Amino acid sequence: MSLKNWRFQTVLWNTKNLGGSVKNRMQSATPTITLRLNVRISVGLLAMFLLKAWRSTAFGVYGYLNFTKSGFLGHSKNFNPEDMSTRIDGKNCIVTGANSGIGYATAHGLASRGATVYIVCRNKERGEAALSEIQSTTGNQNVHLEICDLSSVNDIQSFSSRFKAKEIPIHVLVNNAGLLENSRVTTSEGYELNFAVNVLGTYGITELMLPLLEKSQPDARVITVSSGGMYTAPLTTDLQFKGEKFDGVEQYARNKRVQVALTEKWAEKYSNKGIGFYTMHPGWAETPGVTKSLPSFSKSLEGKLRTSEEGADTVIWLALQPKEKLVSGGFYFDRAEVPKHLAFAATKSSHDAIDSIVATLDSFGNFSI
Template identity: 70%
Template structure:
């Protein structure tokens, strides 16, 4: 963890609070140039000033984007890629758990939009910058242990049956883990590593808001935001030869993606048609 990131560019989504803030601060403390992607300008500026003050690193910048809007994600990606700077680390951290089914102005189920459609679109569109940073580039996606309970499911927007926000969140997180495998295989020759991780149950604003029962039950035993972000920062710092692209990490070590007898492993074979669906939903060009 003594490795320095001076001269390296890192982009962190959902960076104004929780694990995203702790990740941005951790990367900045190692000398990285950090771009904080936040939805709220006021909260983003407060977080930016706090990180600059705490780390003494002035190379921390705020970018504004509402990740529930795929059009905004595309606009941001266009602007960001126009800077033509190599992107060494992309952290797909922003997440959402809404219990009631809601749709965005673009007609997407809200959890799916933020947890799956946005990180997929962003990652695909900044690939040219990641390739510029090869062979050291990496994409780290913050998943959740909640994904252990769900198979990969083609009903991406939970259109069938009674909507359950907690299950949809778990499904979204399963998609992230399967997508990481898919990206690792697809971009194997591009010098970009892909990793998903479970931060443990941390005392984040998101957990407090979305899972108040869990937050109260585990009060005093939840991880701090820094503890939750520890493996993200570790993945950003490690020499790539010590990591396994496509793998799932927990507490600085590779972890299983499936629980014994859970019956989720076989579902990952569905990832290709699911990726095709996501691309179509996000109106990205078909894969060649």
């Protein structure tokens, strides 16, 4: 064997043995990877997450069983038809946001029972179309159009001044105008748009109409159209949703919760003025506003939503009933007083914040009389 071949074999033998040795060592010392994942979750944040989840779930189940068309049909079996046969000739009613949807159905229902109805609309063209249709279908010519943008404090004050000049009593004020805008929009006066219409507008027109409502005591009443969505939200002093990323649906729910708490406050504050204050919610109705603001919701429940007339049923019922049958400050649904809070939703104590909210609203519009 030549020296050259011997050297090659030796190197080859050493390499093989070295490989085996390394292999053995690797097999005998298989690496172990230990992964430690430290997750720190605030107990408060976890509790809030679970609470919100419960509110949404409970609301969804409760709503599906009660707020749909089938819920209305089921509840209507207990309705007394005579409750809706009352005539209210000679009574003056104001309905805001009355050019379509529940507002239109309410105005139409009141006009068909003989009331003098003032429909308050932002858009003159749509308001005139609604006015003409209500007059022609009910045969009641005592239906009038008032133009007012409920998102504007200046407009509300101007409308109030014009209407007070009529020196007529108001028997029924229906705060129906509402808005669900998914994006943050700020009005020319600097207010978040949902809040401006749903809360500030509702508060302002009610406070400014109080002298005319007092003229029709003890029969006067204020009916505010809230929403079952308020079940998912506690009362908060963050009225314009400044503290976090904007969520139009949640802001709407918060606004509607404010309306319910405001109604309680009005009932307490003005208990000696002969005015009844009530909130109601119409269930899930198929209206132009719902279709525009919640298209996915509207599509998913296609064929299961209430009509505008079914949504307006309790508003009209509240306008017709003797006040002794009603609870001022109460929350109504399908012609019955219902709870304002879901079980275990932790929203009841939040109503303690209403005094602070009222003070803020007064500072925005100087509405208190």
